Amino acid sequence: MRSISTEAKVGVFVLAAMIILGYMSFRVGEYGFGIRKGYPVRVVFDNVAGLERDAAVQIAGVEVGRVESIALEDGRAVVTLRILPSVKLEKDVIASLKTHGILGDKYVDIKPGSGEYGYIPEDGEIDHVEATADMDKMLRELGNIANDVKAVTASLRQVMGGDEGEANLHAIVENTRDLTVNLNRVVEKSDESFSRLAESLTEASHEIQRTFVSLSEISDKINHGEGTIGQLVENRDVFDNLNRSVAALGDITERINRGEGTLGQLVENRELFDNLTSTVESLQKVTAQISSGEGTIGKLVYEDETVDNINRGLKSIDRSMEGINRYVSKTEQFRTYLAYRGEYLARTDKAKSYFTVRIQPREDMFYALGIVADPRGKRTVTERTDYSTGRTVRYEEYDKSGVLFDAQIGKRFRDIVLRGGIFESTGGVGVDYFAFKDALQFTFEAFDFDDERRTHLKAYADYRLFKNVYLTAGWDDFISKHGNSSPFFGLAIRFEDKDLKYMLSNIPLP
Numbered sequence: 001m002r003s004i005s006t007e008a009k010v011g012v013f014v015l016a017a018m019i020i021l022g023y024m025s026f027r028v029g030e031y032g033f034g035i036r037k038g039y040p041v042r043v044v045f046d047n048v049a050g051l052e053r054d055a056a057v058q059i060a061g062v063e064v065g066r067v068e069s070i071a072l073e074d075g076r077a078v079v080t081l082r083i084l085p086s087v088k089l090e091k092d093v094i095a096s097l098k099t100h101g102i103l104g105d106k107y108v109d110i111k112p113g114s115g116e117y118g119y120i121p122e123d124g125e126i127d128h129v130e131a132t133a134d135m136d137k138m139l140r141e142l143g144n145i146a147n148d149v150k151a152v153t154a155s156l157r158q159v160m161g162g163d164e165g166e167a168n169l170h171a172i173v174e175n176t177r178d179l180t181v182n183l184n185r186v187v188e189k190s191d192e193s194f195s196r197l198a199e200s201l202t203e204a205s206h207e208i209q210r211t212f213v214s215l216s217e218i219s220d221k222i223n224h225g226e227g228t229i230g231q232l233v234e235n236r237d238v239f240d241n242l243n244r245s246v247a248a249l250g251d252i253t254e255r256i257n258r259g260e261g262t263l264g265q266l267v268e269n270r271e272l273f274d275n276l277t278s279t280v281e282s283l284q285k286v287t288a289q290i291s292s293g294e295g296t297i298g299k300l301v302y303e304d305e306t307v308d309n310i311n312r313g314l315k316s317i318d319r320s321m322e323g324i325n326r327y328v329s330k331t332e333q334f335r336t337y338l339a340y341r342g343e344y345l346a347r348t349d350k351a352k353s354y355f356t357v358r359i360q361p362r363e364d365m366f367y368a369l370g371i372v373a374d375p376r377g378k379r380t381v382t383e384r385t386d387y388s389t390g391r392t393v394r395y396e397e398y399d400k401s402g403v404l405f406d407a408q409i410g411k412r413f414r415d416i417v418l419r420g421g422i423f424e425s426t427g428g429v430g431v432d433y434f435a436f437k438d439a440l441q442f443t444f445e446a447f448d449f450d451d452e453r454r455t456h457l458k459a460y461a462d463y464r465l466f467k468n469v470y471l472t473a474g475w476d477d478f479i480s481k482h483g484n485s486s487p488f489f490g491l492a493i494r495f496e497d498k499d500l501k502y503m504l505s506n507i508p509l510p
Contacts, residue, residue, distance in 0.1 A: 009435055013461070020475065024346070024487045038065060038082045039122040043095045043108070045129060048077040051097060056107040057081050061376045062483050063348075067108060081108060089126070091117040096130035100350075100375070116388055208290070335360040339494040345476065347486035350375035352476075356406065364412040372404035372424050376484070423447035428456075439464045443474075454479050460488070468494055 048070060057065035065083040072078070083089060090113030098109045110126075120126065341354040356370035385391070408421035408430070417432040428447020434440070441462040448456040460474020470492040477484045 006436070013440070017473075020473075020487070024475075038084045038087075040068060041081045041083055041089060041120055041122075041124055041126060043079050043081060043126040043129060044073075045077045045079060045097065045132075047132070048079060048097065048106075050099075050106045051079070051108070052105075055105065057083065057110065058107055059087070059110045059112060061379070064110070079108070089113075089120045090115045091120055092128060093120075093126060094128045094130050095126045097132045336497040336500075337494060338500065339492060341472065341490065341492040343472065343476070343488040343490040345375070345486040345488050348375065351490075352488070354406075366410050366412075368406060368408045368410065368419075368421075370406035372406060374404055374424065378404060378425065424456075426456075454481055456480070462492060468499065470494065 051067065051070065053067055053070060055067040056063050057067065064087040065081050067079060068082045069080045070077060071080075089110065092113035094111040094113075096109050096111075097106055099106050111130075337356075337358040337360070339354075339356045339358065341356070343352040343354075344350075345352060352375060353373040354370055356368055358366050358368045360366040404424040406422060406424065408419050408423070410417050410419040415434045417434070419430040419432070420428075422428070423430065423445060424447060426448040428445060428449075430443065430445040430447075433442045435442075443458075443460055443462070445458045446455055456477050457479050458474065458476050459478065460472055460476075462470045462472045464470050471489075472492050473487075473489040475485070475487050477486070479485070
């Protein structure tokens, strides 16, 4: 099968872009920049501070109209809403003023009614209004809190400020640093002492083991009549020679008694004799303990179990070092990516943001965790039972302050990546196609599979402009039947763990 040439891939991409651009132009021309059709509905508020003409009117996060005019009657604000012809408002709907985020624009939010009392006619009025929070009162409370914080700061400045406070802080820092240096010095000396002690014990163990081996060999030779002592036991001539040697020793003993020679000095000098006696006694005690198998050296010489335990301990240390080396080598294979993605939704004039952390243990596999800030917020579905009719009514509401989550696992097959998991707090799947050495990426995602609404479908393309900067464009929720479909374009920034290490190493430390 012949592969598609680079020129053909570029041609297909340009043709797809032209089709998307034409469809976007058709959609924008169809919806226009404002709502001029529909029927008017009045609603009376006590305070509409911040609400402007042409502000949005939404039901469950979907725009269904605009604010046409704002007037003052009897000290209250009368707001005229122009509602789309396709939207019917129940008489028991509840109107309220809400804000996009904390400092965003205000809009009119309408909670749907039950439909039990009929629908509001043209030029009708919404009777149920939900009170809104007074921002001026909130700002006054914040002002009081700021005054309290200022008082606490003044108290801290009086305690810690001035030359005396600065000197106290400097003394605390110096004492802490000196204490740390002393602790490090003590630990280093302790490590050196323990290391020398372990080496000395090891050498002594080897020497004692060699000595006992030699004594065992000598005993075997004596039993077989070998060597001088063996000849003394088995040979008469050797015994006679020994008698003559004893006589010679008697002569030497007489000379020692007269204080002649080195041994004579040893006998006559009491202090030297006492020192030698105490040394011999100490050696005898040590030898007796070793012979009886007491102490570490005695167990090391006489108990095979101790030697076996030492050997097993050394083997365990070797295996542990091998495991640590394997763990370190596997850790070095991990790669981590941080990415930010911003999408400007052309139809709603809002921005959608993504922050993602991707962990890649292998070249062909990765895990992705992220959070999504959607201007529509987090969608929740509730069902209420109308006891008069026995019907179950389904309501969809959007929490503007809600945050959505991503948790996905992906597998790469050559130029294609398959993904699955949680997409914007719902289950979904996705596929990516890479071209031009991963400089161009085509993506298709499907999630939020709901029987009552259409699946959320999203298609877009990313192009690498620089090393860590990407341009993106596509269409979000393009088969939505609730008016959520919108083209978008934006920017993405991705950093690898090597880039983060380089940037952090170049940050000057105070």
